[in-house]
Structure formats: structure tokens, C-alpha cells
Amino acid sequence: MPFINIKTPEGALNRAQKEEIVHRATNLLVEYFSEAARPHTMVLIEEVKDGGYGRADEVFILPEAYRAKD
Template sequence: MPLVNVKLIEGVFTPEQKREMIHRLTEAMVEIEGEALRQVTWVVVDEVKSGDWGVGGNGLTTADVHALQGRASAAA
């Protein structure tokens, strides 16, 4: 039934953070749709390769997002 698709740059969020996203997005949909649709609410997290995501004509990397978050990239 409902499908929530989340696109992220790879390596930005931890597995725990992605699980939390799935949980919270499901809860938000259940609040809107009702409890009966919980079991058929899908949340898909797609990770886009670092550098394959563009904003304003420029590629955005995992390191760029980590810099925006104010933390060092694990790849740096």
C-alpha cells in the first residue's frame, strides 16, 4: 500500500540511524492512515553512491555532507 522512498548519500547515516528513520516514518504514516495499514506500510532506504548526487550543478559527496554536519568523514 503506502511506499515511502528515502534517498541518502551512502555512508552518511549509520545502520541504527536508518532503522530509526524507517521506524519514525512508519509511525508518521500510521498516524495519518490508521493502525490497520501498519503491516503494509513500506519504507525503502536507497543509498546513492557518493558523488552521484548533485545540488546546484555540483556533485555532493559523503565528505561534503559530513562537513555540513560538522563532523569528519570516515573516508577522509
């Protein structure tokens, strides 16, 4: 089963954006593995809470300007 795991800051994507990512990611794998892969493709979008990720000793908080608008 093809599997894609996407981690994103909590609140960065709205429902429609998540649905689009699932659809487009599935289509991408179907291009490589054939249409037979579609019913078996899993796309998992994990939302990481603010302060739960960082880089080079900097803990990230999602700025308000980048939060999803519903």
C-alpha cells in the same frame, strides 16, 4: 500500500539510524491512515554513491565528518 522512499548519501547513516527512520516513518503514516496501515507500510532507504548526486552543477561528495559512526 503506503510507501516512503528516502534517498541519502552512501555511508551517512548507520544501521541503528536506518532502523529508527523506518520505525518513525511508519509511525507517521499510521497516524494518518490508522494502525491498519502498519503491516502494509514500506519504507525504502536508498543510498546514493558519492558523486551520484548534485545540485546547480555541483557534484556532491559526503564529507568525512558527516559519515556514520558505527
